[in-house]
Amino acid sequence: MNVSLPSMKSVGAMMLICGICLGLPLMIGFASAKLSASSSLQGIILAGILFPAFLLALLKPRLLIAYTLLVWAVAPELRRIADWAEGVYHSVSLLSLAPLLTGAALAIPVLKEIHRIRKSSTRIMMLFAVALAYGSLIGLAKNGIGSVYDLANYIVPLLLIPFFAVTRFKPKDIDRLLYAYANIAVLVAVYGIIQYLTVPPWDAFWMRNADMMSIGTPYPLEIRVFSTLNSPGPAATFLVFALVPMILEKKWQGTLRWAGVLLVVICLLTTLVRSAWLVLLVMLLVYIASSSSKGKWKTLLQLVFVGAALFWIVPKLPGAEGLVARMETLTSVEQDHSYNERLNLWQNMLPMVAANPVGQGIGSVGQGTKLGNGGELGEYGNMDNGFIALLLTFGVLGALFFFGALGAVIKQIVVRVTSKDSLQPYARLSLAAWMGAVASLVSDNGFPGLKGYLIWMLIGLGLGAKEIIESRKKGTPHAAIEREITSH
DSSP: OTTHHHHHHHHHHHHHHHHHHHHHHHHHHHHHHHSOHHHHHHHHHHHHHHHHHHHHHHHOHHHHHHHHHHHHHHHHHHHHHHHHHHTOOOSSOGGGGHHHHHHHTTHHHHHHTGGGOOHHHHHHHHHHHHHHHHHHHHHHHHHTTHHHHHHHHHHHHHTHHHHHHHSOOOHHHHHHHHHHHHHHHHHHHHHHHHHHHHOOHHHHHHHHHTTOGGGBOSSTTSBOOOTTSSSHHHHHHHHHHHHHHHHHOGGGSOTTHHHHHHHHHHHHHHHTOHHHHHHHHHHHHHHHHTSOHHHHHHHHHHHHHHHHHHHHHGGGSTTHHHHHHHHHGGGOGGGOHHHHHHHHHHHHHHHHHHHOTTOOOTTSSSGGGGTTTTTSOOTTSSOOOHHHHHHHHHHHHHHHHHHHHHHHHHHHHHHHHHSOSTTHHHHHHHHHHHHHHHHGGGTOOOSSHHHHHHHHHHHHHHHHHHHHHHTSOTTOOHHHHHHHHHTO
């Protein structure tokens, strides 16, 4: 019986793969025949993106995360090129679903190994599930279809928690993932620098038709860089969460090493997103503070190196005056327009939240408001305070469960950090990501969408790495396990 089980699982997996390989082209052909030429093109590109995700989910789930990161990074640019090539701007596009549908493929390995999820992970997922269920019920009643899209933006990133709990990532697998993330970030940075200097025609087309003039004008040196992402905010987020590991550990820097670090930093400067620097500072300080004395000095020296290089390079960049002026506002925030607007938002919205403790439901805040508003952002489409956004979305009751889940996560992370073993660097990175996520709530709610995916990826790596030891069969000597881990 023990011999036949693996073969039955292999046959089942092969049958599922064959079914997907045969069924997906038929579905694409049928759907394309029913759709307009524009939607058909979008559908074909979307299917081409999703097909590798399904294969990786079935055959190589450890590689799925890196592929999904690539899709998050390039899908918005593919959408812009498709619109530009067609000569028609689409406020809502099928390609917008590519990152979410690719990330949803995480459910395949999770469902396959769901019986291996530990109680600690189950407790966290249940707390989040209660908050999301409450928010979606209110959202469906008040916000319609927009709540479904917004709910997916919460759920897909959260799939990373059970994914890392059931997928065995060895230290070398984690290092490879962070290495791949660094390389993707460098590509995003290089394109961002090119965008800053030249503004490709498809990006200019997008800016003019999407009314994105708030991020500058589509001319060289007059644009706030968004690279291959949707806008400067997501671009800065993608770069920051890659930059922290790149600075901290040599093995996480990617192919170009310190040259890659400098490229990412320069591109980050051109986004002019100051809140990203707050997240960067918090994450670096948390990682350094939780390191050993020897590790602290090593990391501080690396930071001094990066700072000195920037001090020499930035003034020599084209358009450096605008970059320097933007950074100087960090020293006088009380006179900054954005800071004062956020302060007024807190003062004006807090009484509104108190008057409506039930909440507005999922789909009431952020990009999801476009779906029920003719492609335009709704009343709370731009919400520059994450705490207010969460309270407005989930109400008092839902927010209690949501923040309770965050509390359960940090409790587990602290246990991992205080354990003295070879996996501690991943636990410290997890701690840094959690602190950075909470600190960033002063500017936006980063838990849905791309930012949420990056947050839960770094947190999940730290929590899941410990499972390598704890989930081994009983009776395996601890020293032998440690030798096996460190050998990788």
